[in-house]
Amino acid sequence: MVNQNKMLEITHIIEKCEPFLSLNSAFIEINSLLKNSKFNKENGFRYIAKDPLMTCIVLSKAANSVDNGRILTLKKAVEILGEDSLKNIFSQQIMQETFLDSRKDENEDFWLHNLGVGIISKIICENTIYSSKADELYFAGLLHDLGSYVIKKYFKNDYQIIQEIVGKDPNKRLLLAEKKVLGVTHQEIGTFYATKMNLPKSIINVIRHHHYVDSSMDDKQNIAIVMVANNLAKGMKFGKSDNFYLEPIPDWVWRYLQLDQTMYYQIISDIQDKFDIATAFIK
Amino acid sequence: MKYIVLEKVKEGMITAKDLLSDKGKILLKKNVVLDEFYLNFARKQGIESICIKEDSDEKIKEPSNMEKLILKQEVKNEYKEMFRMTTSDQNMTIFLDAIIENEVRKRIYG
Numbered sequence: 358m359v360n361q362n363k364m365l366e367i368t369h370i371i372e373k374c375e376p377f378l379s380l381n382s383a384f385i386e387i388n389s390l391l392k393n394s395k396f397n398k399e400n401g402f403r404y405i406a407k408d409p410l411m412t413c414i415v416l417s418k419a420a421n422s423v424d425n426g427r428i429l430t431l432k433k434a435v436e437i438l439g440e441d442s443l444k445n446i447f448s449q450q451i452m453q454e455t456f457l458d459s460r461k462d463e464n465e466d467f468w469l470h471n472l473g474v475g476i477i478s479k480i481i482c483e484n485t486i487y488s489s490k491a492d493e494l495y496f497a498g499l500l501h502d503l504g505s506y507v508i509k510k511y512f513k514n515d516y517q518i519i520q521e522i523v524g525k526d527p528n529k530r531l532l533l534a535e536k537k538v539l540g541v542t543h544q545e546i547g548t549f550y551a552t553k554m555n556l557p558k559s560i561i562n563v564i565r566h567h568h569y570v571d572s573s574m575d576d577k578q579n580i581a582i583v584m585v586a587n588n589l590a591k592g593m594k595f596g597k598s599d600n601f602y603l604e605p606i607p608d609w610v611w612r613y614l615q616l617d618q619t620m621y622y623q624i625i626s627d628i629q630d631k632f633d634i635a636t637a638f639i640k
Numbered sequence: 641m642k643y644i645v646l647e648k649v650k651e652g653m654i655t656a657k658d659l660l661s662d663k664g665k666i667l668l669k670k671n672v673v674l675d676e677f678y679l680n681f682a683r684k685q686g687i688e689s690i691c692i693k694e695d696s697d698e699k700i701k702e703p704s705n706m707e708k709l710i711l712k713q714e715v716k717n718e719y720k721e722m723f724r725m726t727t728s729d730q731n732m733t734i735f736l737d738a739i740i741e742n743e744v745r746k747r748i749y750g
Binding site for chain 1: 723724732742
């Protein structure tokens with residue numbers, strides 16, 4: 358049973374925590390651009406847009422620098438901040454400080470899963486009548502597991518225990534294991550963190566409800582798309598999620614999406630292509 | 641075949657797939673020998689990476705139908721457990737078939 362102190366500890370840590378980064382191929386690429394003085398707005402954007410934590414930091418910094426807060430798109434955020442600010446944010450010092458104790462291999466698979474969900478969310482959206490929201494859905498998918506990054510970073514021991522519980526018995530759902538150990542799930546922790554970082558409300562709703570779309574009152578369509586994308590990313594083995602099993606999708610989701618079933622083979626083929634293109638830079 | 645980031649694509653390399661724009665328009669057909677003109681064109685279009693033919697592509701032996709069938713069954717078995725909770729969902733079942741097909745293709749052609 359998780360006590361009240363644990364809950365207080367979690368909220369306290371998230372309130373106090375600084376924006377952080379995770380070591381993966383996208384960040385290594387940014388670092389290499391900076392080191393070789395090749396970083397500019399365009400190529401910087403390309404790699405930032407592939408990583409949830411870098412995207413989160415840029416959206417947050419841009420939101421803090423404008424009066425009405427909350428920037429919906431990364432492109433807009435990059436425009437607001439400008440090249441020099443971006444360079445400062447991702448300077449080599451950050452890399453050295455953040456990554457002294459971390460290894461790329463530990464994070465790569467999880468990062469690829471998140472990138473995969475972003476790409477798939479966008480492609481699903483493009484195949485529906487809501488295609489104008491495709492870019493927004495990409496970032497919602499990319500950021501959906503933000504809470505798991507926070508758990509990995511600030512609650513390392515608890516994360517290990519959760520992994521052991523789920524690893525020993527795959528029937529144990531990830532959310533149940535998180536509840537048991539932390540008292541809250543990665544959806545809730547991600548919501549605290551995303552709120553603190555001033556992310557757009559539609560993205561926060563996806564982070565909060567991506568395993569149970571029916572529990573949300575708002576942005577149900579976005580959540581539904583990311584939920585399907587999460588299943589497909591797992592099915593296509595893009596990286597590795599913390600949760601092995603695919604989740605049941607409510608019937609209304611398919612009715613809402615109105616996807617053409619005869620296009621499913623083409624959609625899977627497109628997803629594979631786009632994922633291969635997006636990850637071609639990985640050494 | 642292999643996706644290569646545009647900065648590393650060299651003249652003389654051959655496209656292994658049609659090169660598409662973000663909106664799905666064909667920019668370059670497959671089997672095109674890339675030269676400076678095409679590479680500049682790709683840069684202007686903001687292309688990130690190109691699918692390039694490799695020597696090993698020619699050496700891939702097309703498996704027989706029976707071999708394909710066996711491979712497909714193997715892949716199907718691997719996916720069975722993961723999709724356990726979505727077996728009654730018709731849409732996920734069709735997606736699973738498409739994913740299996742994709743996986744088989746990947747294992748044969750890389």
